Each structure stands twice: as C-alpha cells, then as structure tokens.
Amino acid sequence: MNLKLAIFKPMLKLAMERTGHGAALGFELTRVGHGEVEMSFPYKEDVVGNPVTGVVHGGVIVSLLDTACGSAAITTLTRASVTPTMDLRLDYMHPAEPGQPIYVAAKVYRDTPNVVFCRGSAWQDDPENPIAHCVATFMKVDTPSISLGNVIRRRVKRLFYGDKAYEREADR
C-alpha cells in the first residue's frame, strides 16, 4: 500500500462510516485500493422497503453504491478536490434476501482530467449473482474546503455544537 492510500483509507473510513447517513446505515469500508473500494452493510429492519417480504429498500443499495463508487473515485485524486456524482444508473437483478448482509465492490474503469467513470455491483452470497449493478460518473471539482485545517475546524465545531453545527453551517 502506498503513502497516499495510507492517508486516504482512514479519512474515507471516518467520512463514510462515522458521519451522517453512512453511520446511520452502519456501512463498513472493508477495502480501499487505488480506484477500488469494497463495502458491507449489515441487514437492518428500519430500512425495509417491502413490508410484506422484509426486503431492504432500493435506496439503501443506491446509498451503498454511490458511496462505494464515490470513494473509489476519490482514491484516484491527486489534488484537493471533491467528486460529486454526476449520474448514477442502477439495474436491480433480483431482490436482496432479508436478514442477510449486502456486499458491494466498486471500481474506477476510466479516469480522465475532469470525469471519473465507475462501475459497481452489490451481492449477498455470490459475487457472480449480483442483486444490483451500477455505472456512475463523477466530476472532479477542486475545493479548499477539504483541506486538513478545514476538516479539523469543523470537527471542533461539532464538538461544541453537536448536530446543530450542520444547521449553523447551512444557514450561514
């Protein structure tokens, strides 16, 4: 593992597993490589989409694949940039088995100066039999807001204000 990935992995884990929606869902980043990310999601009853069968809602798969593809896109960056999603296309092959964890793998298959092209798939027991497949494109946007100083400043604010820090930032 090179130095860049050694820094990216804990930062990505912190951003994806410990904050906001990733934390609420209980995502786990299991592998971070250059242009490749793997994740897992334990089954949760509160995110069921079909109350009759207990199958999780597609929105969870969207979140998982968006996060995994977006994280994979971030690992290809060489400057202080963010990679907002331009578009995401998902095919649902078959419903997820209730009560079972979901695994996701995402890979950057083309990296250009402005756009990163990714694909990802989600499965339960057999990667060859995916529950969903996706392609996603990400924009590279340079921004100073992700510099280490700014990240620390926001962390300190959250210590003081808790979740209210988000509202203060948004309403500013």
Place this chain on the structure above:
Amino acid sequence: MSIQLKELLESLTAARAECSPQAILDLIPYSSFIGAQAKLERDEVLYWLDRRPSNIGNPSLPAIHGGVIGGFLELSAAIEVLYTLDVNLVPKVVDFSLDYLRPGRYKTIYANCTVLRQGNKLVNVTATAWQDNIQTPIATARCHFLIS
C-alpha cells in the same frame, strides 16, 4: 414489523379512499428512516424530506447524501405508482437512473413524480427533486417498476 399482503391491500385501499399518500408511506419502514413525507396538493402528490443529521453525506458543505436523494426519489416514485395507479403489490424496481444537477444543501428537499407510461407489466415514472425553486431542480430520476 412485517405485515400480511391482505393487510397491505386493505391499507392501500383505505389510503386511496382517504386521499392520504402519507398513509402509504407509513407502511414502508425506509420512509421513516430517512423522514420522507407526502401530501396531496392541487391533485398532485408533493413529497418532501426535512433535514436531519442522519441524512448528511458531505459534512463539510454540509450536503445531503446522494444516496438519500436517490432513495427518496425511488421511494416517491414507488408511492406515486401505489397511490395513483390501481396496483396491488409493492412495485418491484427494475432499474433506476439518477442525474445530480446541483448539490443537495442541508435543508428540505421537495419532489414530485409523473407516471409516463403504464403497461401491463411495466411502469415508467420520472421524479424531480428541488429545494428553493422547482425551476432549479437538484436531481432528476427515471425509474422502471414491474407491477405484475
């Protein structure tokens, strides 16, 4: 938590009779997880999602998680099918395509949906999400559902 198909059908019929799309949302655990709400406005269903910390994706902006916007639009599209069409099972999503147009700022997101085509097996639904103004959407989605 799980309910029988018979109960679901009774709840669907009741929700349509009472003109309450919210009653259909309440049947789906995921909708309360993200906090999605719906009401009837000028014969159309308006969906909205109030801000909450557990929906944040990028804490630095702060912005709503792209997956939440996608999940909210997919959920809205499914509710639109259940509420406006005579479909008596949870529609099965086949594919979902989402274009992100602007960052989802940390405030309420609104959405509306249009059923473009209803066939015997498939339904095509589009959904649009906006925050300040419907003229400046933050995302649009297109979704196919199997309904047989």
